[in-house]
Amino acid sequence: MPAPLISRDEVVERLLTVFQRLGYDGASLAELSRGTGLGKSSLYHYFPNGKEEMALAVLRRAHAWIEQVVVAELEGQGSPKERLERMLRALDSFYAGGKNACVLGNLVVGGARQLYQRQLRSAFSTWVEGLESLALDAGISRRTARERAEDVVLQVQGALVLSGGLDDPTPFRRMLRKVPKEFLAPE
């Protein structure tokens, strides 16, 4: 039995980019096949439950990425400002400067919403809680910390929608500069 040409993680990564572009309902098996370079049968070998399982794997991958990259940066070395800016740089790169959409945001739409509400909630919560911890580290009061944490995620998501709608990455880039000032402002 020949070793797979690409790892399962790599497959999930590629599936993610398809769901990110097209959303759940828009991501046909044909596109998922094209995007991964695997035939449909191979996809079903990896994911016996089909598309539903693929999206689930993608959401788990997104959650892991939030934990291992986003939150990890927030909990890393340096001042709160430096840590926040490292997280924003990771987002900037992941979202290609505002040209890509957010998988989570795109999976909140349509058929996927009901199917994956728990996973979505969990992923967003992890992200918010990571930011909340950072705010507390920065000496922000407990109540304000939660609000500012939610505000960051809210502004990232909103910037992606607006930049997508205007077909112009400017709002996203401006958001990246604005967020640190607001997040760390004295109360």
Added chain:
Amino acid sequence: MPAPLISRDEVVERLLTVFQRLGYDGASLAELSRGTGLGKSSLYHYFPNGKEEMALAVLRRAHAWIEQVVVAELEGQGSPKERLERMLRALDSFYAGGKNACVLGNLVVGGARQLYQRQLRSAFSTWVEGLESLALDAGISRRTARERAEDVVLQVQGALVLSGGLDDPTPFRRMLRKVPKEFLAPE
């Protein structure tokens, strides 16, 4: 020839709620039929080019709503603060306190994005420009006015995504209270 039971405007309005819930790819003709109470044939009577034309009509309706409700409130009577708050109340009612999604936001996803980029851009622009005018009225400098206007739309969209993802309308409600303070703050 019997008069139609509901007006074309009413049909478009109902189509809008379906696209708002399910996005473009998720809105099947069966759902559009259910949502309007019209048979498929009747839908094709109103929209000979099918779903593509339905979504176009919905986007035109959304644009008209932005002009005739959102921007109209911004240009209405009263202080800038009052006018902004009237717009936010209109949004609160339209989005059902954060429980509904935004049609525009949901049509930025998937197959619809390429198809309707011009209309989306135009709708978002009208909204931003209405807010920009209000900011200028309120004595905000030209440069800041544009940024604050974009920030409002960005925060509305972000709040809808986050509230949708967390399945909790709290972020949306908090955004409604926060926006007027930021928008009209001294520079």
Added chain:
DNA sequence: GTCTATAACGGGATAGAC
């Protein structure tokens, strides 16, 4: 304008060979 029926197509999913 609306209905029933149906064509034409694409989507998700499976079977079995290799």
Added chain:
DNA sequence: GTCTATCCCGTTATAGAC
């Protein structure tokens, strides 16, 4: 693990009666 072939169903779309 991957391929080819195929099935079934939902979806889009059209035709024609009323």
